Amino acid sequence: MIVATTHQVLNQAPPLGDYDTSADPVLLDSLVRGGAEWAVDEVSAVGRLAGSEHMRKLGQLAQAHPPQLHTHDRYGNRIDEVEYDPAYHQLMTTAVEHGIAAAPWAENRRGVHLARAAKLLVWTPEPGHTCPISMSYAVVPALRMSPGIAxxxxxxxxxxxxxxxxxxxxxxxxxxxxxxxxxxxxxSDVRTNTTRAEPLADGSFALTGHKWFTSAPMSDFFLTLAQAPRGLSCFLVPRVLPGGERNQIRLMRLKDKLGNKANASSEIEYEHAIGWLIGEQGRGVRTIVEMVNLTRLDCVLGSTGGMRTALKLAGHHVRHRHTFGKALIDQPLMRQVIADLAVEAEASTLAAMRLAEAHDRAVNGDPTEAALRRLALAASKYYICKRGPIHAAEALECLGGNGYIEDSGMPQIYREQPLLSIWEGSGNVAALDALRALARDPEPLEVYFTEMEAATGADPRFDDALQRLKKEFADPADLEVRARRVVEQLALVFQGSLLLQYSSPAVADAFCATRLDRDWGGAFGTMPARTDFGAIVDRAVAA
Structure with missing residues (x-):
C-alpha cells in the first residue's frame, strides 16, 4: 500500500488523552484550608472522570445532538416533552451520583459545600447539563422557607x-x-412580571402566564415568580401533579442559543398550572434570591472551570507545536501569553474556592462569612464572568487556526463563557446588586476590608490598591455611574489578597504588577518584561 507523502502528519500536538482536571495544588490546598481535606480523594476521582476521553466524548455527543422538543405524540395528544441524547443522561447520572447536585444538603459535615464546589469546578466534560445540576443544588434554601414542602x-x-x-x-x-x-x-426587572397566581380552595394556586426563559424544562418542578393577590410571590410548580396527572405547562419552543447546546432552554406557558406558595405572599423576590445567590456562585465556578480547561488545551498545544526551531512554549512572546492566562485562571480559582468556603461557613451559621459572601460573590460574579470570554478568545488563538475548529474543544468553551456572565444577572445587574446591598447594610463592606487587611504589608502595590478602593466609597454621590469600576476593583483586590497569601511569589508579583499597579496592556500577553514567566508557565503547564 502506498501512502502519499502529503498525508504525513507533522508538527501537530498528539491527542490529549486522559488527564485529571483536579491535579492542581492551588485547588486541593484550598480544600484543606477550608476544612474539606477529607474530600481530596473524592474531588480527584471526579477530576479523573472529567478529564477522561470517555467523558469528553459524551460531552461532544451531547453537544452534537441537541435536545428535541415534542409537543404532541403520534396520535395528536399534547405531551410537551424534550428528548435528550443518551450521552446527556449519562453525564447527568454521573454528576448526581458524585454529589454535585443537592447531595451536600443531606450531610452534616464541615466543608461539604466547599467539596461540592470543587467537584463542580473540575467537572468540565460538558457545561450545558450543569444548569439543572446547579439549580437542583441552589433550590434547597428557598424551599426551606416552606418547611412542610421542603x-x-x-x-x-x-x-x-x-x-x-x-x-x-x-x-x-x-x-x-x-x-x-x-x-x-x-x-432582571422581575417585579414587572405579569404571570398571575389565583388562590384555590385547597390552598394551592392556579398560575397563568408566559415565561420567556425556562431552562431544563424536563425538571421535576420549578420555582416560579407570579403575581398573587398580595404581590409578587414564589411558587413551586411541578411538571407532574400528585397522582400522576400532567400539570398544565406548555412548552412553546426551545431557544436556538449561541452555546449551551446540550441544555434545553424553553419558552413555556402556564394554563392554570397548579403551584404551591413558597415563603410568604408578596415576598417572592426575597424567597427566590436565596436560589439566585447560589446559582451565581456556580457561575463563578463555571467560568473558572472554563478558564482552566482553555489553559490546559492551550498549554498542551504550545508544548508540542514547533515554529522557527523551537516549541511554541519556548518562544518568549508565547510564554508571556500563557503566563498571563495562567495568572488569570489561578486568581479566579482562589477566589471561587474562597467564596465556596465562605458559603460553607455561612450555611453553618457564621454571620461574618455570610456578610463576606454577599459582597465578594456579587463582585466576583461580575468580574470573573466578564473575564471568561476574553480568556477563552486568547487561549483559542494560541492554537491558531486549529483552535477555530470544533474538534479542538476551544469553540465550545468560547461559546459557553458569555452565558455565565449573562445568567443570573448580567454585568450591570451584578455590579448594581453589589452596591445596593451596601446601601441597605454596611456590614459586608466592613467585613470585606477586614479580610483584605490580612494581606497588607506583603506588597506595596496591593496596599495602594486597597487604599484607592477605600477612597471610591468616600463620596457616594455618583457611585451608581462608577459601579462597574468599583466592583471590578473589589474583585481584583479580593483576588490579590488571596494570591499574596496562598500563591507562588511569581504569580502574586505578576498579578500585583498588572491587575493592581496597572503595568499592563489591553490584551493578555502584555505583562512587564521582568515577570518571571518561566516560573509561572512551569507551575501552570506541567508535562
Missing amino acids: SSLEPRLSSRVYDPELRDPATKPGLIAGMSMTEKQGG
Whole structure:
C-alpha cells in the first residue's frame, strides 16, 4: 500500500488523552484550608472522570445532538416533552451520583459545600447539563422557607439517583429542580412580571402566564415568580401533579442559543398550572434570591472551570507545536501569553474556592462569612464572568487556526463563557446588586476590608490598591455611574489578597504588577518584561 507523502502528519500536538482536571495544588490546598481535606480523594476521582476521553466524548455527543422538543405524540395528544441524547443522561447520572447536585444538603459535615464546589469546578466534560445540576443544588434554601414542602422534597432532591422520567415526584427516587422567572417584557426587572397566581380552595394556586426563559424544562418542578393577590410571590410548580396527572405547562419552543447546546432552554406557558406558595405572599423576590445567590456562585465556578480547561488545551498545544526551531512554549512572546492566562485562571480559582468556603461557613451559621459572601460573590460574579470570554478568545488563538475548529474543544468553551456572565444577572445587574446591598447594610463592606487587611504589608502595590478602593466609597454621590469600576476593583483586590497569601511569589508579583499597579496592556500577553514567566508557565503547564 502506498501512502502519499502529503498525508504525513507533522508538527501537530498528539491527542490529549486522559488527564485529571483536579491535579492542581492551588485547588486541593484550598480544600484543606477550608476544612474539606477529607474530600481530596473524592474531588480527584471526579477530576479523573472529567478529564477522561470517555467523558469528553459524551460531552461532544451531547453537544452534537441537541435536545428535541415534542409537543404532541403520534396520535395528536399534547405531551410537551424534550428528548435528550443518551450521552446527556449519562453525564447527568454521573454528576448526581458524585454529589454535585443537592447531595451536600443531606450531610452534616464541615466543608461539604466547599467539596461540592470543587467537584463542580473540575467537572468540565460538558457545561450545558450543569444548569439543572446547579439549580437542583441552589433550590434547597428557598424551599426551606416552606418547611412542610421542603421536608417532602429534600430527601429525593439530595438523593444520588438520577431519574429522568416524567412522573409524580413522590414516586421517584431522585428529583431535579428548575427555575422560571424571566418574562417577555423584561429579564432582571422581575417585579414587572405579569404571570398571575389565583388562590384555590385547597390552598394551592392556579398560575397563568408566559415565561420567556425556562431552562431544563424536563425538571421535576420549578420555582416560579407570579403575581398573587398580595404581590409578587414564589411558587413551586411541578411538571407532574400528585397522582400522576400532567400539570398544565406548555412548552412553546426551545431557544436556538449561541452555546449551551446540550441544555434545553424553553419558552413555556402556564394554563392554570397548579403551584404551591413558597415563603410568604408578596415576598417572592426575597424567597427566590436565596436560589439566585447560589446559582451565581456556580457561575463563578463555571467560568473558572472554563478558564482552566482553555489553559490546559492551550498549554498542551504550545508544548508540542514547533515554529522557527523551537516549541511554541519556548518562544518568549508565547510564554508571556500563557503566563498571563495562567495568572488569570489561578486568581479566579482562589477566589471561587474562597467564596465556596465562605458559603460553607455561612450555611453553618457564621454571620461574618455570610456578610463576606454577599459582597465578594456579587463582585466576583461580575468580574470573573466578564473575564471568561476574553480568556477563552486568547487561549483559542494560541492554537491558531486549529483552535477555530470544533474538534479542538476551544469553540465550545468560547461559546459557553458569555452565558455565565449573562445568567443570573448580567454585568450591570451584578455590579448594581453589589452596591445596593451596601446601601441597605454596611456590614459586608466592613467585613470585606477586614479580610483584605490580612494581606497588607506583603506588597506595596496591593496596599495602594486597597487604599484607592477605600477612597471610591468616600463620596457616594455618583457611585451608581462608577459601579462597574468599583466592583471590578473589589474583585481584583479580593483576588490579590488571596494570591499574596496562598500563591507562588511569581504569580502574586505578576498579578500585583498588572491587575493592581496597572503595568499592563489591553490584551493578555502584555505583562512587564521582568515577570518571571518561566516560573509561572512551569507551575501552570506541567508535562
